[in-house]
Amino acid sequence: MASDKSLKVLLWIAAVYHIILGLLGVFAKDAAVTLANVAFNFNLTLNNEMLWVINPFAAYLLVFGVFMAVAATDPKKYKNIIYAGVGLFALRVIQRIIFVVSAPEGLISSVDPIRNTVAIAVVAVMGLSMFLLARKLK
């Protein structure tokens, strides 16, 4: 029962985070540079390509957030969807590591190893916790 509650809390955190990020991407383009820096460690230059790409990207963030919100309404029933979310977290961890290691200097906003490790660890812990809690559900 406790694991069910904890999983719901995690799913709601993931949902709210992605919904807010998605809405800001769609409706507050001015904040995009700051958001890219804070959320993706990406040194974004707002050119025409980026102004366009932010639209679908933000829509996907928003939609993933809504997915997590629906899954949070009944984690037992929607266990498979939670696993898909965990898969995304795993992919994001790998991508963040690759990005930190191989991104061209001008595109990475922070090379501070502590900041990068914390950011990657948060996603990893979140994904792993969701996976373990979902597995416990009967």
Next chain:
Amino acid sequence: MLVLDTLAYIYLLLFSIYHIIQGTASVFFPNFAIKFNEVLYGFKPKEKEQLKMTFRPWGSFAFAIGVSGFLVLMNMEEYFLFLIPFIILLIFRAGYRFILKKEIMDYWKVTKIQNWRMIIIQLIGFLLFTIFVISRL
């Protein structure tokens, strides 16, 4: 209703396949993804370095949406509520294509027909999924 349900299933199948291809290409083969989008949508980007970097996180979300689409497809009656986020996605995608139609044509060199074709495809999905969800509530 049977016909509309069947069409909703087919649409979700194609929608999921598309997202898995788009997601995989964007994450692992961003150069190919640029070509893929050029052929599919007519987009001709000028600056590509940032674009390729942005494709990776975007692609991973697209991939997750595609996988989730397949999971929903396997049990659409039970998982029909997950069509709501897909409906939202289709509204957004059709919406900004409509709102930004001039920029899309001027800057990206996407033709009017290419843009409207995508808007119509997205609106068809929106209608099919909306009918499916409403009929189950």
